[in-house]
Amino acid sequence: MSELLIVEDLTVTFPTTRGPVDVVKGVSFTVGRDDTVGIVGESGSGKSMTSLAIMGLLPRGARTSGSIRLDGAELLGAADRDLRRLRGDRMSMIFQDPLSSLNPYYPVGLQIEEVYRAHRGRSRRAAREVAIAALEQVGLPDAGRRADHYPHQFSGGQRQRIMIAMALVCSPALLIADEPTTALDVTVQAQILRLLADLRRQSGTGMIFITHDLAVISSIATRVLVMRRGEQVEYGTAEQVFAEPRHDYTRMLLESIPRIDDPTNDGVSA
Amino acid sequence: MTVVAQAEVAAPPATSGRRIAGVLLHDKGAVISAAFLALIVLMAICAPLISAITGHGPNDFDPAAIDTDLGGLPRGALGGIGAEHLLGVEPQNGRDILARVAYGARLSLLIAAAATVVTTLLGVVLGMLAGFYRGWVDQVICRVMDFLMAFPALIFMIAILSSLPQGNRPVLLVAVISGFGWPYLARVVRGQTMTLVNREFVEAARASGASTGALVFKEILPNLRGSLIVMTTLAVPGYVGTEAGLSFLGVGVTPPTPSWGQMIAASVGWYAVDPMYFVIPGAFLFATVLSLTVLGDRLRAALDAGDAS
Amino acid sequence: MMARYLAGRLAGMVLILFLVCLFTFLIFFTLSPDPAVLICGKTCTPDRIDQIRGVLGLDQPFLTQFFGFLGGIFAGRDYGQGANLVHCAAPCLGYSFQTNQSVWDMVVERLPVSATLAIGAAVLWLLFGIAAGLLSAVKEGTWWDRAGMGLALGGSSIPNYVLALALQYVLVVQLQVLPFPQAVAFGDDPVLWFESYLMPWIVLAAGYACLYARLTRANVIDTLAENFMRTARAKGLSPVLTMRRHALRPALTPITTIFGMDFAALLGGALITEKVFGLNGVGKMAADSIAKNDQPVIMAVTLLAAFFVVVGNLVVDLVYTALDPRVRITAK
Numbered sequence: 001m002s003e004l005l006i007v008e009d010l011t012v013t014f015p016t017t018r019g020p021v022d023v024v025k026g027v028s029f030t031v032g033r034d035d036t037v038g039i040v041g042e043s044g045s046g047k048s049m050t051s052l053a054i055m056g057l058l059p060r061g062a063r064t065s066g067s068i069r070l071d072g073a074e075l076l077g078a079a080d081r082d083l084r085r086l087r088g089d090r091m092s093m094i095f096q097d098p099l100s101s102l103n104p105y106y107p108v109g110l111q112i113e114e115v116y117r118a119h120r121g122r123s124r125r126a127a128r129e130v131a132i133a134a135l136e137q138v139g140l141p142d143a144g145r146r147a148d149h150y151p152h153q154f155s156g157g158q159r160q161r162i163m164i165a166m167a168l169v170c171s172p173a174l175l176i177a178d179e180p181t182t183a184l185d186v187t188v189q190a191q192i193l194r195l196l197a198d199l200r201r202q203s204g205t206g207m208i209f210i211t212h213d214l215a216v217i218s219s220i221a222t223r224v225l226v227m228r229r230g231e232q233v234e235y236g237t238a239e240q241v242f243a244e245p246r247h248d249y250t251r252m253l254l255e256s257i258p259r260i261d262d263p264t265n266d267g268v269s270a
Numbered sequence: 271m272t273v274v275a276q277a278e279v280a281a282p283p284a285t286s287g288r289r290i291a292g293v294l295l296h297d298k299g300a301v302i303s304a305a306f307l308a309l310i311v312l313m314a315i316c317a318p319l320i321s322a323i324t325g326h327g328p329n330d331f332d333p334a335a336i337d338t339d340l341g342g343l344p345r346g347a348l349g350g351i352g353a354e355h356l357l358g359v360e361p362q363n364g365r366d367i368l369a370r371v372a373y374g375a376r377l378s379l380l381i382a383a384a385a386t387v388v389t390t391l392l393g394v395v396l397g398m399l400a401g402f403y404r405g406w407v408d409q410v411i412c413r414v415m416d417f418l419m420a421f422p423a424l425i426f427m428i429a430i431l432s433s434l435p436q437g438n439r440p441v442l443l444v445a446v447i448s449g450f451g452w453p454y455l456a457r458v459v460r461g462q463t464m465t466l467v468n469r470e471f472v473e474a475a476r477a478s479g480a481s482t483g484a485l486v487f488k489e490i491l492p493n494l495r496g497s498l499i500v501m502t503t504l505a506v507p508g509y510v511g512t513e514a515g516l517s518f519l520g521v522g523v524t525p526p527t528p529s530w531g532q533m534i535a536a537s538v539g540w541y542a543v544d545p546m547y548f549v550i551p552g553a554f555l556f557a558t559v560l561s562l563t564v565l566g567d568r569l570r571a572a573l574d575a576g577d578a579s
Numbered sequence: 580m581m582a583r584y585l586a587g588r589l590a591g592m593v594l595i596l597f598l599v600c601l602f603t604f605l606i607f608f609t610l611s612p613d614p615a616v617l618i619c620g621k622t623c624t625p626d627r628i629d630q631i632r633g634v635l636g637l638d639q640p641f642l643t644q645f646f647g648f649l650g651g652i653f654a655g656r657d658y659g660q661g662a663n664l665v666h667c668a669a670p671c672l673g674y675s676f677q678t679n680q681s682v683w684d685m686v687v688e689r690l691p692v693s694a695t696l697a698i699g700a701a702v703l704w705l706l707f708g709i710a711a712g713l714l715s716a717v718k719e720g721t722w723w724d725r726a727g728m729g730l731a732l733g734g735s736s737i738p739n740y741v742l743a744l745a746l747q748y749v750l751v752v753q754l755q756v757l758p759f760p761q762a763v764a765f766g767d768d769p770v771l772w773f774e775s776y777l778m779p780w781i782v783l784a785a786g787y788a789c790l791y792a793r794l795t796r797a798n799v800i801d802t803l804a805e806n807f808m809r810t811a812r813a814k815g816l817s818p819v820l821t822m823r824r825h826a827l828r829p830a831l832t833p834i835t836t837i838f839g840m841d842f843a844a845l846l847g848g849a850l851i852t853e854k855v856f857g858l859n860g861v862g863k864m865a866a867d868s869i870a871k872n873d874q875p876v877i878m879a880v881t882l883l884a885a886f887f888v889v890v891g892n893l894v895v896d897l898v899y900t901a902l903d904p905r906v907r908i909t910a911k
Contacts, residue, residue, distance in 0.1 A: 055813055057813060087814065088816075089815055093813045095809070095810065101806045101810045103810070114816060115815070115816075118817070163810075166810075425880060426603070433610050433872065433877075434610050507736065518740055519866060534741060541744045542748065548744045552738070556737050563732060
């Protein structure tokens with residue numbers, strides 16, 4: 001079976017007053033269908049820039065080189081029209097802060113409908129049914145009524161469920177989750193993680209899960225990429241990386257987290 | 271968009287007076303504005319000197335410079351601009367416009383500066399009182415602010431000024447302008463004080479037994495400095511404009527004392543035949559307000575950039 | 580909830596208007612020169628002054644005068660006695676010291692002029708200000724943006740009376756493309772009416788347009804940097820829909836508040852513009868009456884302006900709650 005996403009030697013460069021700076025330096029990895037790749041690194045490690053490069057959402061002025069292929073089609077340098085057709089449909093993204101990522105001026109139902117209508121072009125009514133179904137799927141109670149509510153009327157966890165519903169409404173082949181649980185409290189984190197894992201398994205979507213927290217990745221990732229200062233310091237299957245990390249930095253990250261089999265830490269693995 | 275990337279990659283040094291001065295020195299607009307303002311201030315200070323050199327006081331009539339056959343129009347092109355009168359003369363009485371502009375600048379700038387000082391004092395003191403003590407103090411101050419801001423300020427200012435006895439007009443102008451101006455500053459100061467009072471460093475200082483005075487002057491006031499500088503700089507052009515507008519409407523500085531607004535008001539009847547009469551004080555007023563606005567704007571941008579990092 | 584909120588707001592409005600009345604009255608009562616002397620003119624005798632005082636009630640104590648004035652607004656009032664009795668029907672704002680006209684009639688007569696001026700200018704400044712601001716924001720950092728914003732900064736620094744004189748000099752005196760503004764009814768000569776209002780509209784709108792252009796640009800740029808804009812692009816929406824639906828509403832909603840307040844303030848009279856162009860609106864009436872110390876008229880104009888500001892404040896708050904779903908009315 002061919003890979004879903006192949007990233008080869010990806011480099012992202014920003015112009016600054018002190019000359020160009022590489023924020024991602026030659027990163028390569030692949031995401032298989034029905035596969036979860038975890039990208040781990042501290043802030044500024046280039047992990048978010050990598051995901052934005054895949055989505056074609058890098059800030060203006062950024063330069064890229066290398067190759068990103070989704071289903072064999074090259075994304076780097078593709079026309080914005082073509083990328084737009086893929087975004088939200090074949091690949092979609094969930095962001096860190098669900099409150100600011102939702103438009104405060106529109107009901108959440110409408111914000112989900114518009115993804116469906118942009119790519120499937122159906123009637124408002126059909127889109128609404130799909131949106132409500134998507135909200136039910138992520139476990140939002142009373143979805144039909146709640147679809148008319150505005151983002152500020154939901155809790156943090158509910159908002160992230162809404163973001164997930166929005167990302168999955170067109171059944172994408174690739175889902176990028178950029179620190180989706182960082183802004184949430186611990187019990188809600190665990191619920192959202194389980195929901196993501198369940199939905200991914202049901203739909204067979206390939207997922208990139210970005211986090212600064214190795215513990216979060218350990219329960220869901222099949223492959224792990226560790227980044228530091230824009231460079232790829234470790235890449236391999238989850239078992240490999242966790243059992244015998246090759247790089248000192250990974251070892252340091254592993255040592256800094258509570259052990260997964262530690263009985264005092266049941267937040268994530270429970 | 272590149273700015274975002276820069277901020278992420280290269281962290282600029284922390285906010286400081288020297289850094290901001292450095293940023294402003296590299297900004298062409300800010301430098302030109304500052305230079306122009308310095309020139310105007312110099313002109314205001316040296317007004318008697320200018321009069322001494324040119325030999326024309328602000329209220330000296332010069333019948334030789336006007337043509338009584340043409341209804342008192344200045345002799346020569348462009349409102350009588352020439353070697354004798356560098357910026358021309360007023361029609362009918364031949365008063366030297368340069369001298370009047372220079373003396374007018376004294377009054378306009380003095381009133382604006384005084385209004386700024388009084389407004390800032392009132393705004394800071396009352397805003398901090400409201401934010402620091404909360405409770406009924408806050409209630410009373412807020413009600414007064416709501417009331418003043420709901421007032422049709424311009425009309426009311428004019429009504430007050432027109433009904434007041436002539437007295438000391440510049441002092442009255444300062445009182446009226448600051449009386450209506452302080453709530454806009456106080457509102458911001460109040461909000462910032464409220465957030466600052468709850469911040470750890472203020473609580474820590476309080477816990478370690480610092481007096482109220484020490485809290486206010488050592489912990490809170492220094493943190494308000496940035497927004498105070500910006501708000502006052504941006505308020506000055508407004509006060510210059512307000513003073514000129516009130517004088518234009520005839521309730522400001524009374525003749526024969528020159529002020530820019532009042533000079534323009536006097537020129538209204540002459541604009542068709544002697545346009546330089548309104549163009550010159552108008553240009554000085556415009557350039558001064560613009561320079562102050564540009565300077566305030568750049569200062570804010572420089573401070574914001576410092577805060578963002 | 581809504582009824583309670585409105586009741587509270589209305590009470591607050593009445594209180595503010597009452598205080599405006601009281602303060603203006605107090606200032607006239609304590610500081611102003613005696614209006615009876617002014618009315619009496621040059622051929623005056625002490626008897627005549629006393630007589631005028633009696634008719635106008637100026638010999639009464641402050642509170643009697645003040646409540647007499649307030650009562651006149653709601654119930655009408657009588658001036659003088661016996662054969663000299665004049666009834667002033669509610670809403671009575673008294674009579675002009677200068678022309679003896681009913682102040683209420685004067686206001687009613689001039690309000691349409693101020694409204695025409697305000698509405699025309701508002702259309703102009705919204706149209707040009709917002710369009711320029713949008714263009715600058717979308718083309719941020721380009722030559723367009725710099726030129727537009729430089730112009731806006733300069734434009735907002737020109738005092739409108741200087742602009743008025745400059746425009747008149749260029750358009751009326753030199754180029755002669757426009758007539759000097761005249762008081763013409765729309766029905767009599769629509770073309771001349773339009774030509775007469777065009778310069779006042781432009782002069783009044785210019786400063787606001789520059790201000791709104793800068794506001795719009797700043798708001799749009801802030802909105803474009805919001806996380807939800809990234810979400811909109813991540814959803815694959817078209818650039819037009821992203822801009823129209825997701826950026827414009829958040830960016831322009833705060834501007835409606837500012838617009839409401841500015842417009843309300845203008846309904847109370849654009850003093851300088853009306854005075855410079857000789858437009859017979861409330862603003863010119865205010866300026867004239869101030870020059871002649873015509874207290875009943877100044878009083879009325881101040882009250883009228885305060886009324887528009889206070890009503891404008893309420894309307895703006897109500898509109899804002901309708902536009903921004905995060906803001907909900909709560910009774911204090």
